[in-house]
Amino acid sequence: MSTGLPTHFFSESGQHLRCLINRILFGTLMVSGLAVMSPVASADHTSSGDHASSGEGHHHHSDMPDTTPPKGSLLMQHAKAIWEQAVALEEQSGEAIKYATTLRKEVANLRTQARKTKTPAGGEKTDALLQSTLTQLASQVTPWQTLAGSLRAEAEKLKGQSQAIMQQGFVALWAPWIKHEGKLTLTSMSGAGMAMAHNVQVRSISPSVPNPTMEKMKQEDGSTMSLNRMAMSSQSIPPGLETDTFKVSRNQDLFGHIEAIADDKTHPGELPLNEIHQWYLILSNTEGNPIHKAQIRVEGHMPGHVHGLPTQPEIVEEVSPGVYRVDGVKFQMAGWWVMKFVIEHENEEDSITFNLVL
Amino acid sequence: MLRRAVLLYIGVLSLLCQSAFALTDDELYQFTPADKEFLSQFNITDLGALPEAPDNKWADNEDAANLGKALFFDNRLSKNQQVSCSHCHQPDKYFTDGLAHSNGIGQTRRSAPSILGIAYSPWMFWDGRRDSLWAQALGPMEHPDEQGLSRGELARNVLEYYPAEYEAIFGKPKQPSLDLNDISLPASPAGSAEAQSNWNKLDSDEQDAVNRIFTNVGKALMAYQRKLKLPPAPFDQFIDALNDNNIEQAKSLLTPSQVRGLRLFMGQANCSSCHNGPLFTNHEFHNIGAPEANVEHVDLGRFEGVSLLREDEFTCLSSYSDASSDQCKEMRFLKVQGPELVGAIKTPTLRNVAATAPYMQAGQFETLQQVLAHYNKPTPPYYDRKQHPSRPHFDVLPLNLQETDLQDIEDFLHSLTSPLPAGDHWWPVGETGSQEITP
Numbered sequence: 001m002s003t004g005l006p007t008h009f010f011s012e013s014g015q016h017l018r019c020l021i022n023r024i025l026f027g028t029l030m031v032s033g034l035a036v037m038s039p040v041a042s043a044d045h046t047s048s049g050d051h052a053s054s055g056e057g058h059h060h061h062s063d064m065p066d067t068t069p070p071k072g073s074l075l076m077q078h079a080k081a082i083w084e085q086a087v088a089l090e091e092q093s094g095e096a097i098k099y100a101t102t103l104r105k106e107v108a109n110l111r112t113q114a115r116k117t118k119t120p121a122g123g124e125k126t127d128a129l130l131q132s133t134l135t136q137l138a139s140q141v142t143p144w145q146t147l148a149g150s151l152r153a154e155a156e157k158l159k160g161q162s163q164a165i166m167q168q169g170f171v172a173l174w175a176p177w178i179k180h181e182g183k184l185t186l187t188s189m190s191g192a193g194m195a196m197a198h199n200v201q202v203r204s205i206s207p208s209v210p211n212p213t214m215e216k217m218k219q220e221d222g223s224t225m226s227l228n229r230m231a232m233s234s235q236s237i238p239p240g241l242e243t244d245t246f247k248v249s250r251n252q253d254l255f256g257h258i259e260a261i262a263d264d265k266t267h268p269g270e271l272p273l274n275e276i277h278q279w280y281l282i283l284s285n286t287e288g289n290p291i292h293k294a295q296i297r298v299e300g301h302m303p304g305h306v307h308g309l310p311t312q313p314e315i316v317e318e319v320s321p322g323v324y325r326v327d328g329v330k331f332q333m334a335g336w337w338v339m340k341f342v343i344e345h346e347n348e349e350d351s352i353t354f355n356l357v358l
Numbered sequence: 359m360l361r362r363a364v365l366l367y368i369g370v371l372s373l374l375c376q377s378a379f380a381l382t383d384d385e386l387y388q389f390t391p392a393d394k395e396f397l398s399q400f401n402i403t404d405l406g407a408l409p410e411a412p413d414n415k416w417a418d419n420e421d422a423a424n425l426g427k428a429l430f431f432d433n434r435l436s437k438n439q440q441v442s443c444s445h446c447h448q449p450d451k452y453f454t455d456g457l458a459h460s461n462g463i464g465q466t467r468r469s470a471p472s473i474l475g476i477a478y479s480p481w482m483f484w485d486g487r488r489d490s491l492w493a494q495a496l497g498p499m500e501h502p503d504e505q506g507l508s509r510g511e512l513a514r515n516v517l518e519y520y521p522a523e524y525e526a527i528f529g530k531p532k533q534p535s536l537d538l539n540d541i542s543l544p545a546s547p548a549g550s551a552e553a554q555s556n557w558n559k560l561d562s563d564e565q566d567a568v569n570r571i572f573t574n575v576g577k578a579l580m581a582y583q584r585k586l587k588l589p590p591a592p593f594d595q596f597i598d599a600l601n602d603n604n605i606e607q608a609k610s611l612l613t614p615s616q617v618r619g620l621r622l623f624m625g626q627a628n629c630s631s632c633h634n635g636p637l638f639t640n641h642e643f644h645n646i647g648a649p650e651a652n653v654e655h656v657d658l659g660r661f662e663g664v665s666l667l668r669e670d671e672f673t674c675l676s677s678y679s680d681a682s683s684d685q686c687k688e689m690r691f692l693k694v695q696g697p698e699l700v701g702a703i704k705t706p707t708l709r710n711v712a713a714t715a716p717y718m719q720a721g722q723f724e725t726l727q728q729v730l731a732h733y734n735k736p737t738p739p740y741y742d743r744k745q746h747p748s749r750p751h752f753d754v755l756p757l758n759l760q761e762t763d764l765q766d767i768e769d770f771l772h773s774l775t776s777p778l779p780a781g782d783h784w785w786p787v788g789e790t791g792s793q794e795i796t797p
Contacts, residue, residue: 225392227624276687307698307751310642311691328691332642 069288075169076255076288079162083248086158093151100144107138159248167246170257174282177259177323180269183243184260186334186358187270236304237336243357249350254291254343256352257282261325271331271358276311279326280319281341283352290322295344298326304336334358386617387605394600397624402594402709402776405636408477408584412681413674414492414577416527417584425523426582427784429575431793435499435515437463437506439797443498443579446470449787450778452710453586458721464503468657469721472714475637475707477584480688484703484719485663486643489689490679491583492576493672499575500548508553510545513571514538528574536567547671569671573678585784588709593620593773612773618763619770627733627757627767632705638774643702644753648732650740651720659719660702661747664694701739701750712772726771730764733757 111134119127171178245258259280262268271277283291300309313328331337337356342349389397398404411417429435430443446460447453453473455461460470468484476482482494498504499512507515517524517531517538545556545568557565590598592611599608612620623629632640643660650656667689672678674686683690693699703719717723723732734757739750759767778787786793 225396226388226390227393227396227621276691308693308696310693311688312693312695313691328687330691332640 070172072169072172073288075165075172076284076286079166079169079255080252080286082158082162082165083252086155086162087252089151089155089158093148093155096144096148096151100141100148103137103144104141107134107141110134110137162248163244163246166248166255167257169288170246170255170282170284173284173288174257174323177280177282177320178257179262180259181245182269184245184258184269184271184356184358186331187266187272237357241336241355241357243355245354247352247354249343249352251348251350253286253348254345254350254352255284255286256341256354258326258339258354271329271356273334273358274330274332276328276330279313279329281315281324281326283322283324283343290320291343291345292321293318293345294324296324297342298329299340299342300337302333302335302337309337331356331358381618381621383614386614386621387608389600394597397597397620398601400593400630400634400636400638401597402588402590402636403598405475405478405588409480411490411580411584412685413490413679414580415680416574416577416581419527419581421523421527422578422581423585423784424582425520425527426578426580427585427793428520428523428795429516429579430582432519432795434519434795434797435505435507435512441505442794443495444794446498446504447473449785452714452776452778454714456715458716460504462498462501462504463506466501466503467652467655468719469716471706472710473583474586474588475639475709477580477586478637479639479641479704481641481643481663481704483663485657485659485666486704487663487666488670489667489673489686491580492573493670495576495579496572496672499572500546502549508544508546508549508557509572510538510541510543510553510556510568512575513568514543516571516575524571524574527578528571531567531571536564538568569678573672576672582784587782587784589776589779591709591774591776593770596773613769615766615769616773617770619766619768620773622759622763622767623770627759627763628755629708629733629767633708638708639705641705643699643704645698645701645703645739645751646733646754647736647739647752648703648718649722649737651718651722653740653742656701656740656742656745657703657719658701658746659699660704661699664692664699667692668694697748698751698753700746700748702753708771708774710775712768713775726768727764730767734759734764 114127114130114134167181171181247256248254249256259282260266260269260271261278261280262270263277266272266277281296283294285291296315298313298315300313301307309330310332311328311330313326313330315324316327317325319325335358337358338353339356340351340353342351408418416422430447433440433442433445435442441462446455446457446462446466447470448455455470458469460466471484477491480489482488482491483497488494488497496509499507500509541560541564542556544550544553545560546553547557547565548554549557560568596608596611599605599611623633632642632644634640643663645659667673670676674681674689675683679686711717712726715724715726717726717729723729733754736752736754736756738752741749779785780787
């Protein structure tokens, strides 16, 4: 293939440069050879997302009294299909970002190389040509990054749609067990205000490292408090952290839902602070069938700190096919918690992770 | 505009300045409704009812509490007849002894903590190696450095000194074949070789009968300790005054330095992240990197406490507990692994802290000033890979406060000292209040 540069440009010392440019151009063709990576393909995906969101209409048809599978199963299957699309988009986004990064690094390398290479006498013209080529190459970085970003955003959107449909599926299949579909929060009963996080950030601190907790400390409710208080922001909760209680497993083979079991002191969806309580974990395969007789391990920790749960929760019984009672759950402070269920079923190990911001 | 600029300027200044806001004395005492609501959660009058104790049927029994009180002050319940619970938990010193290592029959490894408010804690001892106050009480009785009795001797002594009281509460000992005057003493599965040998000569019914009396003694002591109530300290009265909008009274209760200290305590110094609630403790275990008291025998804290709990014969799950296993969730779901357990020590209450030196589990710090200096620039925990199962967790960050800030916090801590009560049946104070029973 032609690089579009005069062949005499490449002197002996320019071999490496040519090599790099070839790699970039070759790479460009390789990647753009993938249909999904072209801007046109990106538009295609947007439309596939539209299709996904319009999929709900499709389900109304499935309610027709005929031999189609139950509504819950169809919803689960649909959720699975959308999730797979989202994962495919994520992979493509990853490819795009990887490519953008390679491009950026290579352009930088080339520029360094070009600076070091002495311009041959009368080579001002080629030099200018080289510079313009490099500029052109560099200008491709941002569009690739933008493409990666929009693919990722599209994937996120699809995942949200998938989870919403999965949620409908769970409700259709396990209606009696599901009392709360929203996020889990701490009970508003007294004591929750005491749920301050302690200031664990790092394992050890050198005196020269600024204290992140102290730096970020602000009045939690600046307008009404004159007291300084520990700010939850110090736990570096990622913005837009997903805290859905309906989740897809790591291997994408299972769907799971967590449900805090309400008692006389708490409402559905509310967790008591500093008290041992119970959850239900409901597990389904992507066809909407319950995951029966699974071996499940419960793990949990606070990412912003360096510690785990204050107790060791366990699955104490499978109260109904696919519905497991979790006992021994306790949170002793507010903040970002991660709860992970490691599930062994039919010799396959999978896991489902839930984020909680309490 | 000018006002806004000035505000901005003040804002920037306060950001630049590491210490608390430079509030004027009047501003210091201005607390918003949200402040007051927050602070009220630390008021001793907000402590709430005692936690339920399904593992001890006599936890709230008045007679058991009275028997427990007598036992608490009874020097005869020790090997040398000179050491009672009150020997190290002295009412005049807020149930501490002011020593780094307590002196019972011998010297203890750790310092005697105050028992005030302990009924609210799910875990006992600095390492939480017991899960109830009744089980806790049994430890010092048999410890060779504390009261040094075997459970066989203790059972015999209690039935000899308090036959009517014991029987009125717990009924006749169920094992008619057991004559405590007949068995060879000392007898205990946990004592000297002699005690163990004598213990093994008893059949399981006899052992059970001894254990029953032994644990009932613990249950009476628990009933007693649940009766101890803290009178409000100046801090609590200050919160009440704030809630009554009585600023003049508030000013008479806490000095400006103490109020600055209070603000630092709740905010920039982060003390309240663990020392919170009316007892100023979260009842959790943390490693703050206090100096290792004995580098030859490091304190593994909660890590060791958990392993002792797993072997313990007197937990909520044991046959001596009155609870069903469903009521023993802390034990059933006990966390037994995790780097944060290594060297972690229970957060102590800060109630009466200024009157209960020295500090830390083995009195590593003699003064509050030393404690605060440590928090300001903490040293990482001592680590010896031969002794520690993993590098100890380190739970605190440097505060980098100024000397004057530390002084303010220290002043504030003095406001947590309750007055010693007068005429409290359960908390006898002074010479006339001495309840010691000696042979």
